[in-house]
Structures are given as C-alpha cells and as structure tokens.
Amino acid sequence: MTRQHVTAQAPGKINCYFRVGPPRADGYHDVASLYVAVSLFEEVEATLRGDGELQLRLDESSTVVGEPETFPLGPSNLVYQAADLLREHTGTTLGADLNIIKRVPIAGGMGGGSADAAATLVACNELWQTGLDREELGRLGSRLGADVPFALMGGAAIGLGVGDKLAPLLTRAQTDWVLIPASYGLSTPRVYAMLDRLRAGQPVDVPQEVDPQVIKALMSSDAEMLASVLVNDLTQASLALAPELGTVRDLAEGAGALRAMVSGSGPTLALLVRDADHGTEVMAQLGDEVGVATLAVTAPAPGARVVHSE
Incomplete structure (x- = not known):
C-alpha cells in the first residue's frame, strides 16, 4: 500500500x-576522507501524485546561506534526479510533489545536494513502497554523487x-x-580544477588511507588532538578562489576556536571547539566583534531517515 505523504531528513x-x-x-580524483555527519539536516517532504509527474519546490522556511540561483527546481536538481532514478530502477509510474527545506549552505562544501538526494531516495522509497533496502539505496545513490552514500549512512566513515x-x-x-557559512558558494569542480593548477608539475601521490591519528582522535572525542591533525587538501584551492576565507579563518582562531578549517570544497568554515559551552563563547565573540553568522552543530549525526509517514 502506497503512502500519501512522507518526510525524510539527511545530514x-x-x-x-x-x-x-x-x-x-575520467576527470575524477582519488581521495582519502574521514567523513562526519553533523546535526544540520536537509528535509524533503514527498506527497503522492498519481499522474507520474515530479514537481519540486524550495520551502520558504529554508534557512539557506548561499546562492539560491544555484538551486534550480528542475531535472538538473539532485532531488529530481534521485526520484527519477528510483522510478527508473523500480519501474513505478507514480509521481510526487517534493518540497525541499534547505538548511545546509548551497555550494558550501558540506554535501547539501547529496543530503537532498539521500533524503529523496529514502522518502520516495517509503512513499511509493518500492521496498529497496539501505544497501540498494546506497548503490543508487553512488550513481548520483560520491557523497550520497555517506548521507544515507550518516555517523562517521572512512571514504x-x-x-x-x-x-x-x-x-x-x-x-x-561551529559553522561559519559564507554569503556565496564555490563550485566543487572549480575548486578541484584550481587545486590541479596549483599543483601542476608537482608529484602527487594517490592517497591510500586516512591518518590513524585522526581516527583515534575522533573515536576518543579528543578535541585538542583532533585539532592538531585536521587536514584538507582543498584548502589552498578554496583560498585561492576566495582569499577572504583566510581572514575569517584567522579571526575564528583568534576568537578561541581550537582549529578553523574549510569544510570540503568550501566556502563554509568549520570551527572545532572543546564542547558546547566553548562553542557558545566562540560564537558570542565572533558575533560581537566580527559580526559573522554562526551555527552550532554536533557530530556524529544519523544518516537519512523517515521522520514522518502517513
């Protein structure tokens, strides 16, 4: 029996x-990554349509920081592609109205588009009762983007x-x-292209593993140790494209953050703090002295899941 309305979230x-x-x-890059899902969730509300159409809408309650024009509401959107791929894979002819509540910065280096796709796969799988398990959804998700399987999984993972x-x-x-979203986005392909230009002529090894010290620090919740071993190869490319990120990063560390780093391909900055109280102090100083917007989050957070179904 199909559902009429399903809401799903993904981190x-x-x-x-x-x-x-x-x-x-093939133009891609091999990576060694340690992902952590954070408590900032994308939400997709899927309502059944019997005419086979897929209609997307960006909810007015979205708290996006970024460039809304980079979020087209058509076939180029990962929400549309995820729902369409699920239909193609399962053979269902049903459709859906897909209302998207965005909280992860658009083009911000935090996998917001991948979270949208993951939430859509979970919501539509429940809405249409197509019966795919998590492993099957993960395989479908990988066809949409490298970060989609992790958004389905959540928690922490080596990639x-x-x-x-x-x-x-x-x-x-x-x-x-503590997150510092930017008022603009950075294209991930553009950041990778800049990294390749910056490293042109230099020997670059294919990464084989994640530093065990990073894993140890994360698993033991040792914030001081983790701060000393955080690494992001895309930082130099992000700073080359948006030099002001370096200034904000320095201000954040001056405000007491244990470490301020570019999240993914940027331009969101992720500030590691000792605990929630320390985070509140850093946020207050940045707000009072610098005037930047901040968000407090924790990790790990659960992967894509249904939060309402009827």
Missing part, C-alpha cells in the same frame, strides 16, 4: 581529513576511491563544531 557533513590525489583519466568506498566507524563519541 550535512564535514571532512575531518581530506587528501586528494592527481586527476584521473576511499572517489569517496564512495565507505567503511563506517562505529563511534558515538561527540565532537562540537
């Missing part, structure tokens, strides 16, 4: 460790290959972060 992510290899023949070969880390050890 944004931070890369605590991100090493990038040279460009491959190899292009980031889609995932090994979950079974930890509940909490880390606290």
Whole structure:
C-alpha cells in the first residue's frame, strides 16, 4: 500500500581529513576522507501524485546561506534526479510533489545536494513502497554523487576511491563544531580544477588511507588532538578562489576556536571547539566583534531517515 505523504531528513557533513590525489583519466580524483555527519539536516517532504509527474519546490522556511540561483527546481536538481532514478530502477509510474527545506549552505562544501538526494531516495522509497533496502539505496545513490552514500549512512566513515568506498566507524563519541557559512558558494569542480593548477608539475601521490591519528582522535572525542591533525587538501584551492576565507579563518582562531578549517570544497568554515559551552563563547565573540553568522552543530549525526509517514 502506497503512502500519501512522507518526510525524510539527511545530514550535512564535514571532512575531518581530506587528501586528494592527481586527476584521473575520467576527470575524477582519488581521495582519502574521514567523513562526519553533523546535526544540520536537509528535509524533503514527498506527497503522492498519481499522474507520474515530479514537481519540486524550495520551502520558504529554508534557512539557506548561499546562492539560491544555484538551486534550480528542475531535472538538473539532485532531488529530481534521485526520484527519477528510483522510478527508473523500480519501474513505478507514480509521481510526487517534493518540497525541499534547505538548511545546509548551497555550494558550501558540506554535501547539501547529496543530503537532498539521500533524503529523496529514502522518502520516495517509503512513499511509493518500492521496498529497496539501505544497501540498494546506497548503490543508487553512488550513481548520483560520491557523497550520497555517506548521507544515507550518516555517523562517521572512512571514504576511499572517489569517496564512495565507505567503511563506517562505529563511534558515538561527540565532537562540537561551529559553522561559519559564507554569503556565496564555490563550485566543487572549480575548486578541484584550481587545486590541479596549483599543483601542476608537482608529484602527487594517490592517497591510500586516512591518518590513524585522526581516527583515534575522533573515536576518543579528543578535541585538542583532533585539532592538531585536521587536514584538507582543498584548502589552498578554496583560498585561492576566495582569499577572504583566510581572514575569517584567522579571526575564528583568534576568537578561541581550537582549529578553523574549510569544510570540503568550501566556502563554509568549520570551527572545532572543546564542547558546547566553548562553542557558545566562540560564537558570542565572533558575533560581537566580527559580526559573522554562526551555527552550532554536533557530530556524529544519523544518516537519512523517515521522520514522518502517513
């Protein structure tokens, strides 16, 4: 029996460790990543349509910081592509109105588009009663983007290959972060292209593993240790494209953050703090002295899941 209305959520992510290899023949890059899902969730509300149409809408309650024009409401959107791929794979002829509540910055380096796709797969699988399990949804998700399987999984995980070969880390050890979203986005392909230009002529190894010290620090919730081993190879490219990020990063560390790093391909900055109280102090200082917007989040957070069904 089909449902009439299903709501699903999926988390944004931070890369605590991100090493990038040279460009491959297919244009992608091998990476070694340590993903952590954070408590900032995208939400997709799917309402049944019997005419087979897919209609997308960006909810007015969305708290997006970024460039809304980079979020087209048509076939180029990952929400549309995820629902369409699920229909194609399962043979269903049903449709859906898909209302998207965005909280993860658009083009912000936190996997918001991948979270949208993951939430859509989970919502429509329940709405249409297509019966796919998590493993099958993960395989479909990998066809939409390397970060989609992790958004389905949540928690923390090592990612190899292009980031889609995932090994979950079974930890509940909490880390606290403060996010500084930017008022603009950075195109991920553009950031990678800049990294390739900056490293032109230099020998670049293919990353094979995540630094065990990063894993140890995350698993033990040792914020001080984790701050000392955070790595993101895309930082230099992000700063080359948006030099002001370096200034804000320095201000954040001056305000007491243990470490301020570019999240993924940027331009969102992720500030590691000791605990929630420390995060509140850092946020207050940044708000009072610098006037930047901040968000407090924790990790790990659960992966894509249905939160309402009727």
